[in-house]
Amino acid sequence: MESGKELALEKGIGDILRDRRLTLSVAESCTGGLLSHRITNVPGSSDYFLGGVVAYSYDAKERILEVRHNTLYGFGAVSEEAAREMARGARHLFDSDIALAVTGIAGPGGGTPEKPVGLVYIALSVKGKSWCEERQWHGDRTENKEQSALAALQMLLRYLKGELK
Secondary structure, X not given: OOOHHHHHHHHHHHHHHHHHOOOEEEEEOOXXXXXXXXXHOOOOHHHOEEEEEEOOOHHHHHHHHOOOHHHHHHOOOOOHHHHHHHHHXXXXXXXXXXXXXXXXXXXXXXXXOXXXXXXXXXXXXXXXXXXXXXXXXXXXXXXXXXXXXXXXXXXXXXXXXXXXX
16 A cells, blocks of 8 residues: 555656646556556546556567567566567557556566566656666565566656656
């Protein structure tokens, strides 16, 4: 359950998006819809939130978000390359100004020495530019999902404040 502080984050983001008349979409994998849930907890979020896709399988990432086959099989679904393509794909799919994407290994299984449980990539796409951040969480599955959704919102806020370079 979101605390007042966390809901304030979502509301603050929403206020900025609404004031600037910007639209937002998301592509989620390991967060399973949690990021969309948090965004839509704000009354009036339909003013700026166009929609989201939970693309868990490689096939869904390719067909819905237009992540390249070579990206998925060359770098993996949990990679900077895939996260950037997921964000770009969501932005194109929804024709939004901004898109966020989250892909990672929530756990408890699925990790490897190269890509351990808790590894997450968060990408933000706007026309002509994208950013991606790698994070490594150490919680259980639920905590990893919650930390990933929070980090994506914080990245969006930093972008809106002009802090992403």
